[in-house]
Every structure is written in structure tokens, then in C-alpha cells.
Amino acid sequence: MTAAGPYPTFEAFYRAEHGRMFHFFRRKVGRDEAPDLVQEAFTCVLRSGAFDRLENPNGYLTRTARNLVINRARTWHRKGCVLYPLDEARDAPLAPEQEWKIEGRELRAAYRRALLSLPRRTRRIFLMHRLKGLSYRQIEVELGVGDKCVQYHIMRALSRCRRAVARLQ
Structure with a gap:
């Protein structure tokens, strides 16, 4: 592949823009879905065959990313699904x-x-x-x-008491 804009190869373009795309998708769809959409965006740019002819590959990638988010929202809307990313701090299971x-x-x-069934002494x-915390010696004396x-x-x-607890289990 020849140079597209400031990038000599697609690999250099991918390395330079990967972080930005990940942050973009993380804000839009959450941390769990972001890596897959990043891959899909770069795949779309590569498969288009237009990379080596692009003057502004960043803009093309950004437009592709926005279109993926829009398509994803349309699909979810059509299916009637709502996706809420898991927030570990907020959605942690309760005890x-x-x-x-x-x-x-x-x-x-x-x-x-069990205590009431014991002989009085x-x-x-x-x-x-x-309950009173008396030692054996203090009980002996008293x-x-x-x-x-x-x-x-x-x-x-x-x-x-042990038998009473064992019956509960």
C-alpha cells in the first residue's frame, strides 16, 4: 500500500489511531464493546480499498466509526433492545x-x-x-x-447448642 495522508502504511495508520478510536467507542458504547467496534472500523477502512487514495484517512475513519455507532443504535432500536454497560461499582451484587x-x-x-431445655443448674x-463472663474458678466460688x-x-x-445448630442445617 502506498502512503495515505501522513501515514506511510496502513499499519502505521492503525497504530497511530487505535487509541483515539478506542476512546471514541468507549464513550459511545462502553468498555466491553469498544474493542470489537475498533476492529470493525479499521476493517471497513481497509476493505473499502480507498486507503491509499485518501487525503484525510483520519476523517474517513471517524466517519466510519460514527456510522458504525449509528447502525448499531438502529439495530438495537429495531430489535427493541436496550444495552446498559455494566458498572462494577454501581451494579455489584448485593449481599x-x-x-x-x-x-x-x-x-x-x-x-x-436449647438453653431452655437444659436443667436449671x-x-x-x-x-x-x-453472659456474665465469669471464669470457672469464680463460678466454683459463687x-x-x-x-x-x-x-x-x-x-x-x-x-x-451444637445439636440445635446441626438440626438447623
Whole structure:
């Protein structure tokens, strides 16, 4: 191919104008569609066979690009489709917060039932440890029981809570 305007070859023309065309199409149709339309625009210019005779290849390429956008819009309008480019910041999937709240309520209800089904002494020791934050030693002193007794009741309560959670799943 001979020189067209300021470009010695089509390859030089492509390299010089590729970035500009990409930005043009990105503004018009979005980042995802832009690369394909850039290729299509350059292909149209090359297939026209007029590149080596053009005095202003930039203008020809720009007109070709605008025509591609117009044709694309007509096609979408004819099909009745609307294309919205994905915006990762705006269209990100939402966490299933409502589902988590429901699961949390169900879990709390299961724990409550499990604790209420415990013998009174076991429940008292478990709640003293978990809710009041008392150590085993402090519970021993307050209730006048041994270390093994506190461990037994805590283990029994934890086992009942684990079974309640396993039934939910």
C-alpha cells in the first residue's frame, strides 16, 4: 500500500489511531464493546480499498466509526433492545442481608430453645460463664461446687447448642 495522508502504511495508520478510536467507542458504547467496534472500523477502512487514495484517512475513519455507532443504535432500536454497560461499582451484587437476618433469628431461636431445655443448674452455670463472663474458678466460688462440676455443665450445654445448630442445617 502506498502512503495515505501522513501515514506511510496502513499499519502505521492503525497504530497511530487505535487509541483515539478506542476512546471514541468507549464513550459511545462502553468498555466491553469498544474493542470489537475498533476492529470493525479499521476493517471497513481497509476493505473499502480507498486507503491509499485518501487525503484525510483520519476523517474517513471517524466517519466510519460514527456510522458504525449509528447502525448499531438502529439495530438495537429495531430489535427493541436496550444495552446498559455494566458498572462494577454501581451494579455489584448485593449481599443477601435479609436472608442472613432470617437465619440469625432462626439460630437465636434454636439457641434459646436449647438453653431452655437444659436443667436449671446447667443453664445457670453456662449463662454465668457466657453472659456474665465469669471464669470457672469464680463460678466454683459463687456456687460452692468443684472444678469438674463446672466443666461438666459447660460441656453439657455446649453439646446441646451444637445439636440445635446441626438440626438447623
